[in-house]
Amino acid sequence: MGINEILSVSQLSVELQKKTILSDTNLTLCSGEILGLVGPSGCGKTTLLNTIAGFNVVTTGTLNISNDNSMAGDDVLTITASNNIAPEHRNIGMIFQDYALFPHLTVEKNIWFGIDKLPKSEQKSRTNKLVKLLKLTNLETRYPHQLSGGQQQRVAIARALAPRPKLLLLDEPFSNIDARLRNELMLEMRQLLKQLKISAIFVTHNKDEVFTFADKIAVMHEGKILQTGSPAAVCQSPNGWQVADFLQLGSWLPVQVENEQFQSALGSFSSIITSTVNENVVSNKVNQQTQQLLLKPQAIEYYEDENTKPNVRVDNIAVTEQGFHYSLSSIESNSVLAFEQLSFYSDILLNLGQLITIKIKPHNYQVFAL
Amino acid sequence: MLLASLGSSSDLFSHLWQTVLPDYIANTLILGVLVVLLSLVFGALSATFVVHTNVLGKKYLRWLLLLPLAMPAYLVAYLYTDIFDYAGPIQRALRAWFGWQSPSDYWFFDIRTLPGAAIVISLVLFPYVYMLTRTAFEQQDQNLLRAGRLLGLSAKQSFFNVALPLARPAIAVSASLVLMETLADFATVNYFAVNTLTTAIYDTWLGYGDLAAANALASILMLMILFVVVAEQRARAGQGHQSNRPNQYIEVIKLSFAQQILVSGFCWLLVFAGFVIPFVLLILMAVENSNMTQFMALLTPSLNSIEVSFYAASIATGLALLFGLYRRLSADKWRILPLNLAGFGYAVPGTVLAMVLLSTFGPLDGYINDIANYFELSSPGLVLSGTIFAVVFAFVVRFAAIANGTIASGIEQIPRSVDFAPASLGAGLGKMLRKIHMPILRPSIWVAWLLVFIESMKELPAVLLLRPFNFETLSIQIYQLISDEILEQGALGAILIVLLGLVPIIWLNRSKELT
Known part of the structure; x- marks a missing residue:
């Protein structure tokens, strides 16, 4: 495990309802890196994301999650089949495909949800910063249904970032946004993650999104990661027919x-x-x-x-x-x-x-x- | 129940089998078939007219046709007997008009017969068919009908070849619901002296004191119900044609003015016969006869009804919430079982349920007293079968399905990702339930509670058989007044029951409007 790694997935297999969804999956993510997980529908991308988040249980293999930007430090969570750690104790943020905003809470209260144990002043200060950063000023007292799709996405981002996770998972975050806005939002989101030095894994089946958003891509097929590397390297030298075909390289x-x-x-x-x-x-x-x-x-x-x-x-x-x-x-x-x-x-x-x-x-x- | 019936040799049962039982079974079946046929004619036709034609007063008929659901059948039976009987105002007026002297001078429909019971029960049950058929029609993907039109069908042909076959599973489900309610009816058939299996169970048990024979009769009734439940489940399995594009514009079949008059006359007749006339009669009765003494006499039964209904609603809703959230959040492969099993009680008629509970709680009370005696404690008495515990238990079993359905549909409206989001923000199960699921489910919890409360207020056969001594509820009071042909003294209570029955209908209509 590298000194700068925040996540390492090693020989991971996941079975759901007696069906193997992921098998022998290996992956590493360095601090501050954005990884795009791509592959056709049903290839296991969301299962991998949910397993890292803790919503699926590991069948075999190991997940190591570092909370201090280093696998060499003491603050490393090791998750195996016999040592599961509940999602709420992993310090991983997640942005869901449908944003999963709590419909009965205002924008402000949605953002507070994950930080309500902090002192009020700290809650206020974090919320104010995020509201400014994500251009949500004057929307704090609105309910999710009173917001546009883009605004809802920003609230979901603010809510996920408020507890200051080291790792953020994004499940097809741009799929509900219309094409004109999508590119703009992707660039904004990338800048934000880099600015806050947050590592991220995002799932998509859109190859254009991954080339715009990711530092590194991992191409999945039938529960396995076929190739990992920078977008340019994978485009230049796809290591298999499925990789080249999915990325439509020619x-x-x-x-x-x-x-x-x-x-x-x-x-x-x-x-x-x-x-x-x-x-x-x-x-x-x-x-x-x-x-x-x-x-x-x-x-x-x-x-x-x-x-x-x-x-x-x-x-x-x-x-x-x-x-x-x-x-x-x-x-x-x-x-x-x-x-x-x-x-x-x-x-x-x-x-x-x-x-x-x-x-x-x-x-x-x-x-x-x- | 089956074991009890098989284990006991009963002379009464073989005597019944050789004498009246075949007639009772035949009556039950004929009544069931007649009510289903009439309800289908009333309900499916009115739903078709309201959704697929330009019937006059469509906007009002849409919800007015639901109102008869609020009217207990035994009330309508009493009120119609009052006006259609030999001594009633209609026959009196006819005799005066035509100068007839005796019943032999003319023929008039006798309402206190099996067909009469079928008509009365259909008048209050057809809204089940109407409601489910209307919903099925409105939720159909209109593009399917449009495709039919583009392929050369007229609006009418498109309805018969596309809309109606698509609505068939919903119509079948509603027909089985009507059949189940009919098989469970006790008060109406008893008032009309039509002998069916429910009245036979009641008479055999309480009249002749033969529990084994009553159990055998109940087993026959449950066998019929089982067939209906299986049919209903099969029909439900076919309900897969709903559109994900509701609220589309539905093209209607244009009726001529004469047709419009005819069709709306049919619908308004159902509204008047099933709700307006009986309700107005009740109000007139109340205005004419009510006084402070009657009002005070209704107070204790009303408070008793409220007490048992409150307990039943709270327990049923609590259990529904527990089972619903368990099904949603647990990873256990048997997680669907508690919710599904708890829902089966709706199919058990109140009379049968009461019998099963008394047969179970009676011996249990015996054991409890034996144990108390063994430890030299004072005997607690009939704590299960002789208190309101049995009544509340029966209500919870009978109406758990209503609470389960309401809570489960509320839970289904919460996106799956909302179950995961709190954990990704560091919240455990307790905080998630307290701050997210419970507040989101609050309207469903309230509606489930209200629906069970109202159904419990109206329930008659189970409470009639299971109530402790000197424990009167509003429904029992009204039923006894009806049996004694003096409903006038309880008209206010009857109005209260009808008004309470209107609450879920208004809610149902509102929720249908919202979908």
């Missing part, structure tokens, strides 16, 4: 590797440039099995030459702020190498059903087995 081109050549519906091209090869990425050795080449839009080149035989058909056109987004499929549709929905961006206006030629720019190819 489209998939079926290929076969033969004599250091990729055979594909777009023709054959050299595979020797491939440099990132790890356990989950298939190497460029001879392999007759069909694999999937991750193709980012910027690696595709439109080739405008009347003498060259077209190799793809335009199936769909969407207008974006950068130009046109085309969805392409191979002309040859019976082969095992045929493909659909290959993403390609261009300023050139093409027609629906038009047959065109594209080529793959040489780059660091990443090939995955499905």
Whole structure:
């Protein structure tokens, strides 16, 4: 365990109603770090969050939570199946997807709820600071139903921050906010957490949120964490097909590797440039099995030459702020190498059903087995 | 009860079986079928007219059609017998008008018969069908009906092919509720001298003193009820078509003016027959006959009713709260059991419940006295069966389902995350219940208490059989006055019972308006 770690999850498994939801999960979080937990619906993100908070019981494995920014200090809670610690004793704050504001209490009383054992003057001073910080001035005596969605979220944040937790958990905190406000709130929230030096884990199934909000991301699939790292590192080198597919890092081109050549519906091209090869990425050795080449839009080149035989058909056109987004499929549709929905961006206006030629720019190819 | 009936050889039961019992069972079944059919005609039709047509006075009929629920059937039975009987004002007027001299000169519907009882009971029970059907219609996703229209159905066809089949489970649930209430009725059929299983149980037990035969009859009745409960549960399982987009605009079937007159006439007739006429008759009776002496005579029974109802409401609500919160907050896999088991008492008719409790509490009292004697203490007497304990216990068993339902629906309205939020703010279970759940549930607790209190005030058969000596309640007093054909002396008390019955209806209507 690192000296700067505030949370470490080691070989954690959780069973709910005799069903394994999390298995062999490992994770660490450093002080002040914001971790984005992403993955498709039902992959176990919320279960992991609830287990850290104490709402689910650990089946096997260990959770260590530090209350003094260091796993080396004395103030470390160790939670195992035989040593459960109630949520209220973990000093972890949580912001719920629906905010869970107490409907019968005013904004001010919601914020006081977690600090009502402190002296009145301290309660007042903390509340005043949070009210100012979260722009809730003049809303203190209102009830939750009298607030807008954005204001309710701010109250939930203020309430969670009032007891000054070292770790804050956020369960899809932006899902109820409309798209225009969401980005603004995410940036505000990030600034606030950094300013207060609070570590946070937030759950989302929206990849754009995680790239805006997190210092580090963890991609989950079927109860396991597949990859952890900075957003840039994970984007650059996804360690598996599921990671690349969930984060929509590109489209998939079926290929076969033969004599250091990729055979594909777009023709054959050299595979020797491939440099990132790890356990989950298939190497460029001879392999007759069909694999999937991750193709980012910027690696595709439109080739405008009347003498060259077209190799793809335009199936769909969407207008974006950068130009046109085309969805392409191979002309040859019976082969095992045929493909659909290959993403390609261009300023050139093409027609629906038009047959065109594209080529793959040489780059660091990443090939995955499905 | 079943064991007691099987374990005893009873000559009376075999005699009953060879003589009148088949008729009693047939009467019970015919009454049940007639009441269900009439209630379906009254309730489902009126709900259809109110929701799906442009019936005149729709805004008022919507809630007025609920009012007959407040009227105890035995009161309506008495009041209608009073006006429709041979000596009543209607037959007297007809005789005077047409110059008839004796009953052989003309035919007039005899209300003190099985069909008469069926009509009277249907007039006060049809609002169950009306209420559940109306709610089902109003909560249906209107886009389903709109889809029907776009696929070529007329508004009428859309109603018959989409709305009505979707409402079928709710109609079935309401029909089973009506059937259960009918099978449990004692006072109305007894007043009309229609022999059913409930009256047979009462007579066999108290008239002939044969508890084993009464137990056997009660077992037959409970078997019928069991079929109804199973049918109801099956119907409830099919109630999965409610929309999550309520309060949508419902397109109505446009009736011609003549049709509107006919349809609203039907609805208003139900309101008048089920509530307005009996209530006005009661008021007239009270105005004409009430005096201070009668008022004072009602005071003690009223206070007794309030006392037992207060205890029953407080205990039932407390238990409902305990079981409801246990189900919600416990991780135990059997957590749903206490709440569900406590709800089954609603299906047991008051007469049967009273018998079961007396058969249980009687021997228990014996044991308690034996133990007291063993320790050379003074005998406490019949502490369970001879005090208001038995009455309160019966009320709690009978009406726990009402309290459970109200509290459980209140708890369901609290988002799950609100259970977790206090712990994330450092609060333990005690603080969470004290500061969050109890204050949020306060309206539900109050409503549950009020509903059980009012039902307990109205309950008759259980209290009739279980009350201690010289313990009169308002409902018993009224029932006895009815039996002696002198309701005039208790009209004020009857009005009080009806007014109390209106409280949950107003609340029900309000809560339906809010959803």
